[in-house]
Amino acid sequence: MPATRPNPMVRLGRLIRRHPLIAFFALANALSWTAWLPYVLSLNGLGVLPFRVPEILGTSQFAGALPGAYLGPITAAFLVTAIVDGRNGLRAWAGRLWRWRVAPRWYAITLLAAPAGMVLTGIAFSGGQIAAPSLAAISAYAPMLLLQLVTTGLAEEPGWRDFALPRLQSRFSPLSASFILGPLWALWHAPLFLTEWGGYPDAAWWRPLAFAGFCIAFNIVMSWVFNRSGQSLPLSMLMHVSVNTFASVLWFEMFPAFDEDGFFAALFVGAAVAAVAIVIGTRGTLGCTMAPSSSTAGTGIASAERAEEHGTTRVSP
Known part of the structure; x- marks a missing residue:
């Protein structure tokens, strides 16, 4: 009897199980870019x-x-996790979303460090010219932060940090994993630079490059926060949306001399300085002590996730 060919869906499932990271990045881009086309x-x-x-x-x-x-990102992460790791993997993936019990200093870092760094960067780039924000802007900051948390934060971080980062760190060093994830994170945003989101058609040609540089540098900061907070997704979300909220609510009131292109340049430089400081301070570990293991790469739950399920996730002191 001739061998029957596997069902196409079965073959697709095998391919995803063999290459979960590639499947995630491809699916995240395909889904988002298709939805952004109109x-x-x-x-x-x-x-x-x-x-x-x-x-x-x-x-x-x-x-x-x-x-x-x-x-x-969130839909792609859910689908790939369900196919590759099943119910246990989904439980570990979703569990980090509810990891709110973190040392209070990390809430201070995620909520205050990014705005403070952006203020210092703005002062440096503006030659010390800074204005007090309006009462309306100050009042809008907290509501906008919460809105960003359930929109941008919830849409992106379960994919980039919750799904992709642990798997990358199971295969590569934390710094290498960050340098892989950063450009892919930037690439996902690329079509939006052809819309009002990216300032089209008035933006300078180098704005997408400055944004890509920011994503690469800031991803190092995000990886450090994720690792040092015990892989807390809420802390990653707060760090992400702190930058977004300060940029959209307070930045241009405090630094009115900046245009959009100047803002992107300052954002990149500020993130790069923070990234270099973290790399030096952690000696490149970014707060992660899990050694890469090629034996777990691309097959099932990454080693960090397995350790987490058994309560043995470790971060550097």
Whole structure:
């Protein structure tokens, strides 16, 4: 009897189990970029299609960018985890989302360090010219932070940090893992630079490059926070959205002389300085003491996740 060929879905499942990281990155990009296509082609972007994306809270980004963000990293991470690791893997993946019990200093670091660093960067780039933010902006900061937490933070971090980072660190050194994840994180945003989100069509040609540099540098900071907080996803989300919220609510009130291009340049330099300080301070470990193991690469739950399930996850002191 001739051998029967496996069902295409079975073959696809085998391929995903063999290459979970590649499957995640490919699926996250495919899902998000497909959902962003109407936004890119609309009058808010390239102008190919004769309609504008409706504005919510004064911006088209909620209706234009957020659906693709939700459909991308978090959905891809859920699907790949379910296929590769099954119920136990989903439990470990989702468990980090509820890891709120972290030393109070880490809440201070994630909520205050990023705004403080951005203020210092702004002062350095503006030659000391800084203005007091309005009472309206100060009042809007906390509500916007919470909104960003359940939009940008929830849409992205379960994929980049919760799914991808532990698997990368199981195969590579923490620093190498960060240098791999950073450019991929930046690439995911690429289509948005053809919309109002990225300042199209008025942005300088180098703005996407400055943003990519920021993603690479800031990903080192994010990896350090994730590792040192015991792989707490809420802390990673707070660190991420602290930057977003300060940028959207307070930055241009405090530094009105900056234009968008200047902001991206300052953001990159500030993140690079923080990344270098963390690399030197941790000697490249980024707070992770789990040794890479090629035997667990791409097959099932990464070694860090296995240790976590048994309560043995370790971080550097």
